[in-house]
Amino acid sequence: MERSLSMELIRVTEAAALSSARWMGRGEKDSADGAATSAMRDVFDTVPMKGTVVIGEGEMDEAPMLYIGEKLGTGYGPRVDVAVDPLEGTSIVASGGWNALAVLAIADHGNLLHAPDMYMDKIAVGPAAVGKIDINASVTDNLKAVAEAKNKEIEDVVAVILNRPRHEKIIAELREAGARIKLIDDGDVAAAINTAFDHTGVDILFGSGGAPEGVIAAVALKCLGGEIQGKLLPQNDEELQRCHKMGIVDVNAVLRMEDLVRGDDAIFAATGVTDGELLRGVQFRGTNATTHSVVMRAKSGTVRFIDGQHNIKKKPNLVIKA
Numbered sequence: 296m297e298r299s300l301s302m303e304l305i306r307v308t309e310a311a312a313l314s315s316a317r318w319m320g321r322g323e324k325d326s327a328d329g330a331a332t333s334a335m336r337d338v339f340d341t342v343p344m345k346g347t348v349v350i351g352e353g354e355m356d357e358a359p360m361l362y363i364g365e366k367l368g369t370g371y372g373p374r375v376d377v378a379v380d381p382l383e384g385t386s387i388v389a390s391g392g393w394n395a396l397a398v399l400a401i402a403d404h405g406n407l408l409h410a411p412d413m414y415m416d417k418i419a420v421g422p423a424a425v426g427k428i429d430i431n432a433s434v435t436d437n438l439k440a441v442a443e444a445k446n447k448e449i450e451d452v453v454a455v456i457l458n459r460p461r462h463e464k465i466i467a468e469l470r471e472a473g474a475r476i477k478l479i480d481d482g483d484v485a486a487a488i489n490t491a492f493d494h495t496g497v498d499i500l501f502g503s504g505g506a507p508e509g510v511i512a513a514v515a516l517k518c519l520g521g522e523i524q525g526k527l528l529p530q531n532d533e534e535l536q537r538c539h540k541m542g543i544v545d546v547n548a549v550l551r552m553e554d555l556v557r558g559d560d561a562i563f564a565a566t567g568v569t570d571g572e573l574l575r576g577v578q579f580r581g582t583n584a585t586t587h588s589v590v591m592r593a594k595s596g597t598v599r600f601i602d603g604q605h606n607i608k609k610k611p612n613l614v615i616k617a
């Protein structure tokens with residue numbers, strides 16, 4: 296995969312972030328998502344690649360854009376699988392909260408798990424604790440392992456988890472073990488990535504969230520040398536059938552890094568929509584808008600933070616007033 300593709304992909308996430316950021320705090324998550332999706336779709340047309348969406352906005356009959364199977368790119372260049380989440384954290388934008396991102400990941404054709412839209416149990420850590428976690432072990436054992444790997448006490452470990460009733464037991468065990476906890480309302484992709492950056496103050500992600508988000512986070516963590524393990528959590532027969540269709544016979548099987556994203560020819564790109572620990576959100580200043588993005592390649596392990604200054608007058612279609 297071409298190195299220069301990284302910069303092309305940043306243009307895609309920047310466009311999605313610029314378009315959806317106008318909807319911050321307006322209580323309209325679908326409008327924010329729609330703006331991000333259509334901007335992302337438009338810019339993808341200019342990216343030199345032969346892409347196919349494997350994780351997107353839904354099946355062809357339910358999503359007009361960025362649907363699973365849709366072809367993306369100019370049709371010239373590497374043949375890649377594309378995973379997109381034009382707006383990761385639709386409710387975050389609707390309420391002006393933290394850590395909404397425009398994200399995408401690409402990998403060589405056939406190398407991304409085609410995760411169905413269902414829940415996935417997840418555990419994720421940064422490079423310091425790779426090889427030490429086990430999704431089948433207890434919360435306490437995982438905390439101990441991370442504390443040891445990072446040379447700190449359990450009381451100093453910060454676990455991040457979506458604040459959901461389904462996580463009551465995990466949260467109780469985290470409290471019992473004495474860990475510090477960051478309960479988040481949404482956005483477990485950012486939370487998983489944050490475990491790989493010490494300055495975000497987050498050591499380990501627990502709990503279930505979207506399976507597609509799990510695959511996207513896996514690409515980022517592969518680039519960063521971190522680790523995520525997942526287990527699909529089908530809620531009914533239909534979801535179980537979907538797992539089987541994907542070739543996953545044993546739904547209790549632990550999905551490891553190589554199952555989620557095979558090989559290392561993969562790129563992850565994200566632009567902040569609202570402020571977060573890792574990336575600032577879009578700021579509008581008169582005729583200018585500023586974006587903050589990160590792009591990473593698994594093959595080289597290079598992580599680039601890229602700031603963009605956008606002249607809104609020259610991109611009127613991108614920054615539509617909400």
Ligand SMILES: O=P(O)(O)OC[C@H]1O[C@](O)(COP(=O)(O)O)[C@@H](O)[C@@H]1O
Pocket residue numbers: 382383384385386457459480481482483484503504505506508
């Ligand atoms: O809100 P639920 O059903 O617990 O799902 C959790 C999932 O939703 C999110 O918080 C936000 O997803 P959306 O951007 O699609 O709203 C994800 O980060 C997370 O994986």
